[in-house]
Amino acid sequence: MVTLTQKDAAGRDPRRWWALGALVASMLVLGFDMTILNVALPTMARALDASTGEQQWMADAYVVVFAALMLPAGLLGDRFGRRRMLITGLGVFLAGSLVGALADDVTPLILARALMGVGGALVMPLAMAVLPSLFGPEERTKAVGAVSAASALGLPLGPIVGGWLLDHFWWGSVFLVNVPMAAIGIAACVFLLPETRDPASPRVDIVSTALTAAGLSILIYAIIEAPGRGWGDPLILGLFAASLVLIAGLVVRERRSPRPMLDLSLLTRRGFLLNTLAATLVMFVLSGLMFVLPQYLQAVLGHDAFATGVRMLPMMGGLLIASRGAQPLLARFGARGVISGGLVTLAFAAVLGSRTTVDDGYGFTALWLSIAGLGFGFAVVPAMSAALGALPRDRAGSGSGLLMTVRQVGSAIGIALLGSLLASTYGDRLDTSGLPHAAADTAADSVVGAHVVAARLGDHALAASANASYIHGMDLVLLVSGIAALVTALLAAALLSNPEPAAAHAPEEDTGMAPTPADARQ
Structure with missing residues (x-):
């Protein structure tokens, strides 16, 4: 396991800023993908003969999976190691980008977008979760600002980069551009990030994970579809009702569990x-x-x-x-x-x-x-x-x-x-x-x-x-x-x-760094 060992006078590793750079690179590539597809959709629709509904799924598959899996992703990081799962997420995102770049039909392209959503769901929360182990309270705001700015900066850069790529290459290049950035992020995480985990984290509850993913997926899909179909449309009302039932089932199950996956006490x-x-x-x-x-x-x-x-x-x-x-x-x-x-x-x-x-x-x-x-x-x-x-x-x-x-x-x-x-x-x-x-x-x-x-x-x-x-x-x-x-x-x-x-509530295991309040x- 890679750890950061050389401390400064305050007991903090000076290479934590290089580690922050790894997180910034990871978040920048996610920011790209939030907007870069919007530029390419018309070109992709012509090349793949995609209908309006299929175009919508090209964009929505990423968002729905991304939102639905972030909570389970945070738990996986707590239990199996945040650095390990962050690297895994970047690898999944890279694989999805490759599949998207090489796709020659609508269905594999939609699946590629969903796969990228899985990777993004692992990267987004875990990039934030490792910050308290790297930075003390006096530096955390600056670190959070850098990571947030990287994610936000990718939003306008997406159309800029996408527009330039479409002017010079084929539509698959908007996916291929993610590959080197994700690879750099993986390498930086391997060599610069310490491993942190919660050894007391509960085991992954498959039923709760399914309830979380299904409930949030249906909710997000209903919200996305409602403006087009109408908020009173029977399908939309049915989707909202189904999401409410699933999320309510999740809450009931977690409240009754002696070791809940979703720690509602945080609220x-x-x-x-x-x-x-x-x-x-x-x-x-x-x-x-x-x-x-x-x-x-x-x-x-x-x-x-x-x-x-x-x-x-x-x-x-x-x-x-x-x-x-x-x-x-x-x-x-x-x-x-x-x-x-x-x-x-x-x-x-x-x-x-x-x-x-x-x-x-x-x-x-x-x-x-x-x-x-x-x-x-x-x-x-x-x-x-x-x-x-x-x-x-x-x-x-x-x-x-x-x-x-x-x-x-x-x-x-x-x-x-x-x-x-x-x-x-x-x-x-x-x-x-x-x-x-x-x-x-x-x-x-x-x-x-x-x-x-x-x-x-x-x-x-x-x-x-x-x-x-x-x-x-x-x-x-x-x-x-x-x-x-x-x-x-x-x-x-x-x-x-x-x-x-205030004092920390519990010690970290294997951080490789001095503890921080x-x-x-x-």
């Missing part, structure tokens, strides 16, 4: 619960911004996929600045003040963005997007750091899995609810009078479809109506997002407490 820790909710609500708001912006930049302002990715960078710039500047502010104002201030900043950015008109250019968008990045960074990074710090170190894997799962579900709900609001507002205001029925349906489906119809028919009025309708819907989404962020800021200011360091929060 009784006020610091963990409140900071997890704060981070989740931030992701709800951010998902709304990320959903409406690419379509606005591409369809309304007329930029291609590569240019769209470039124009989303101001938000990442704000996030990077916030992640670097959070520590001094935390030392002065405490986590409650910084998180609340970040949420207020995010609310201001969203409300400012809701003033966008058809006559505004990219400059105005860059302004509020930069402010949104600052607010996001100052809110979510301290919230996640405080939530992780509230965990006993021997439950870091399962607790981190719970945190990341709730965040992922929050993002899915944000996309579903805010996307439904955007679609209904856009469809209600779009003027399709005089259009053939098929053309009207295509135009009402999306602003991109409306521009395709307008270009084919030479209908400039339709294009203008589509732009105005989309901007109106986008403004409404941003306004709702701003209100949600402001309400969350008020709740954070009222309910959060500034944490104080758990910085537990009550």
Whole structure:
């Protein structure tokens, strides 16, 4: 087993920053994969003769599996070693990427995406779970900020890299680009990361794992499908009912188990619960911004996929600045003040963005997007750091899995609810009078479809109506997002407490590093 043995004067290994680099590389490749496929879908659909439903599964297979397996993945890391399972996750992700790059039919491509979701589910929570063993409370915020920034930075880089690859190579290159990055991450984890585990972790409960995966998979699928089918559709209602029954069955089983797989007692820790909710609500708001912006930049302002990715960078710039500047502010104002201030900043950015008109250019968008990045960074990074710090170190894997799962579900709900609001507002205001029925349906489906119809028919009025309708819907989404962020800021200011360091709850085994305080929060 590889361990880090050379300590500095404070008893910490100086190579922990190289280990952090391994985690950053791992998270960056996951960030890529969140958005890179969106650029390639039209090309892949033409090459594979994929239907609309098959295209949707190409994108959704990753998200559904990813969200459903993060909780069991955290437990596997606790029991069998977080470093070992992190390497395994990167290996599975690499294998899925290879299968996707070589696929010549829709079915193996969907399976490849699901396999990549399995790998991502192992990597995401465990990358966070090893941080308390590498960094003390005074450095943890900076480390969490670096890992979070790497994941977020991959979001706009996905369209940039994907657009460039599609301009120069075949569509499989958007999968192949993951291979060298995952391989570098594996090598770095092998040589730089210490092994940590919880020897007292319960055995993997197959039934509870199945209930978790099935319940969350059905819930996420229902949320994704609901905007298109309608929230009152019998299938959607049936899926929500089934997910509720499965998740309720999981809770009952875990509460009755003497050695539960899912430690629900973590939710009784006020610091963990409140900071997890704060981070989740931030992701709800951010998902709304990320959903409406690419379509606005591409369809309304007329930029291609590569240019769209470039124009989303101001938000990442704000996030990077916030992640670097959070520590001094935390030392002065405490986590409650910084998180609340970040949420207020995010609310201001969203409300400012809701003033966008058809006559505004990219400059105005860059302004509020930069402010949104600052607010996001100052809110979510301290919230996640405080939530992780509230965990006993021997439950870091399962607790981190719970945190990341709730965040992922929050993002899915944000996309579903805010996307439904955007679609209904856009469809209600779009003027399709005089259009053939098929053309009207295509135009009402999306602003991109409306521009395709307008270009084919030479209908400039339709294009203008589509732009105005989309901007109106986008403004409404941003306004709702701003209100949600402001309400969350008020709740954070009222309910959060500034944490104080406490002793670790249990010793770590085989960390190869000096022990660090758990910085537990009550």
